[in-house]
Amino acid sequence: MRITIKYEAAWQNSFLDGSNNEPLPKDGRGFVGSMTNLKKLNSEGKYSNFIQREISHDTVMGVLNRLIGDQRKLYQAKNCPNYFFAELENSITFENIHDHSKPINKEIVYIRNITGSTDQNSFTGMIKGNHPVFNSAYSSEFWGVLWLSLDQLFCFFEENSYSVKLEEYILLDPLIILARSNDLKELKPIDSYESIGKTVEYLKGIFPDQNYVESSGKINPIRLYAAALYIQLDRLSKRFDMKDACNRRGSNQYVYGYSKRGFNGPRDFMKNFITGEEKTIWGNPYLLKEKRKGEGEVTSLLTKANGVLEIHLDIAQEKALQLKDMIEAAGVSSFYMGKKGLAYVDGLRI
Template sequence: MNDPIFQSDYSDEFWGVLALSVDELCDFIINDKPITSSVPLDSISILDRLEHIRQIKPIEYDKHVKQASNILQAIFEKYSPFDKKDMQKVLPMYCSALYLQMQRLEQKLGVSIPKAKRGGISGISHNQHTPKNFMEAYVTGGLKPIYGNPFIREEFVKGEGKIKHTLTKASGQLEIILDIDVAKAKELKRMIDDAGVSSFYLGKKGLAYVSDIRLR
């Protein structure tokens, strides 16, 4: 959370766009009304707010909503606010309003708000947000690495080049003997039977199940 976008003097005004109601958002877009609302300045809280906004159902495209949306359309070419029924989607308004606030704050304060490599807000486009890209920008370690297909092994053979070996599924039976007294064995068997679940995951893709329990 030490990123300047969360720790600067403009941070409350910038992210405060997401704390506005739809009516307040339209007033902000149309009249450049100062933002006094705020959200917690951390990536999780901001992502939660974006997810909440994403779930708001489309609204009628009329009156002040239409006026505010038309302003965003005139400024941002990529802004795309309508669904298949020509209703106004809410999330694009908030996302593009963030870009509008970025422009206004940079002009008003003479600052440069940190941007992604392509010049936008990390993980947020003019119409939506991508949680994994948003979080990647503000956490250490980056995205989870992908090491390839676990069912294919590549081998370089001299004179032949790279050869791919495809692994096949295997099956078998494992017998486990527990050296415990009869009372404990009966209790364990009863607990397994009472659970009502005999299968469990074995490794990444395997599935195992208990076929038989015997007391000796």
């Protein structure tokens, strides 16, 4: 038996992680098509969230189930005791033939965000530069830890009475602190040596639930500066009223924009010092820019393909006639091939 499927503009990329051939997670499959996710590298140094999909055996089985009127996920159909193709899958092969008159297209598409997510790097409204955290008696000592060198930072951890002095030319306001935080976040990881080892042990004693060493064995300097802010907050609390120096949730207190092991980004920091709200993300183009050795900067876009899918079923004639009757009874005129695109049955022979 041979079933011929024609398809046009079938998307060859996926914006979701996981697979349709497995149970759906409680919160659904993760969206990986945002600009932030697309730029993430996996442990092998590759952009694993730019997912390319090709027609596979699972695709073919999904199409066949759709043609007989079964609209369940493939894993759900397979788990059913009356799964029609249970003993036929090994007898099914396919051939995917691209239409050369309508070549594979690379297109920019704009993915519309409807979840209400906010931009991690933007904010709205006027900036409140007169916030007490920037112009109080403790401000220079508090934020000054961000301007310490690494050697000075180690001394700061060792000495409870370490005096932090901020240079007079540094004027404190939200944008200055934001810029300094971003600079520290960009510092490259450093190898562990004696002074750092002592510091890590010291921090483990204060923040036992935090980890300051990466899986590579190196340490990101921003983690040490973040911990220093929390330690300085505690030290200054013995001399000043620090209620305006942090957010409070119950008995816990949080330095603006910082966790105990890192900087959370411009959005989480600036939302405390603006008259507006966090900036909503309306969507983003689906593309990936990467630098490849010998090629330079390469831009990858959404791929759309046109072609013919030939499905061959090496089954008994009686089973083939039964399948033909089921397809005709279901009367499926057109369907998606993958995420989008148009597909339909062009021929059916026994």
